[in-house]
Amino acid sequence: QVRLVESGGGLVQAGGSLRLSCAASGSRFRLNTMSWYRQTPGNQRELVAAITSGGSTNYADSVKGRFTISRDNGENTVYLQMNSLEPEDTAVYYCWVRISVGYVYWGQGTQVTVSS
Numbered sequence: 039q040v041r042l043v044e045s046g047g048g049l050v051q052a053g054g055s056l057r058l059s060c061a062a063s064g065s066r067f068r069l070n071t072m073s074w075y076r077q078t079p080g081n082q083r084e085l086v087a088a089i090t091s092g093g094s095t096n097y098a099d100s101v102k103g104r105f106t107i108s109r110d111n112g113e114n115t116v117y118l119q120m121n122s123l124e125p126e127d128t129a130v131y132y133c134w135v136r137i138s139v140g141y142v143y144w145g146q147g148t149q150v151t152v153s154s
Contacts, residue, residue: 040065040143042133047148050123054152058118060133060145065114068138072109072116076129076150083132087118100126123152 046058062069073088087097087107095107106119116133133145 040135040137040141042135042143042145044131044133044145044148046118047131047150049151049153052123052125052152052154054123055119055121056123056150058120058131058133058148058150060116060135062114062116062135062143065137069111069114070136070138072107072136073134074107074116074118075132075134076127077132077147078129086131089116120150123150125152125154128152 040062041064042060042062044060046056048056050056071088071090074086075083076086077083085098086101087105089095089107089109097105104122109116128151130147131150132147134142136142
């Protein structure tokens with residue numbers, strides 16, 4: 039069973055920065071794509087950013103140029119550096135991982151609140 043532990047959320051003023059981390063443990067298989075999603079009350083979870091095991095990335099249009107996703111394959115950890123935060127970025131952020139045999143796993147979520 040893969041366990042994902044997220045950290046780094048919190049309260050920040052608009053224009054500020056936060057860095058989220060998600061450490062994966064317990065997998066006997068290679069971690070393929072690792073992603074960050076976010077969700078606000080009453081809305082569906084949306085993809086924020088994703089990174090493949092080879093380092094290819096893609097971003098939601100709303101965060102391009104402000105957020106950067108990266109990963110440390112040796113530590114099985116994915117990061118999300120969030121700069122120039124806006125109140126609209128307020129959400130619960132979830133880590134998502136797909137392992138090589140196809141199963142996917144979600145983290146428990148971490149709250150990010152951006153005040154205006």
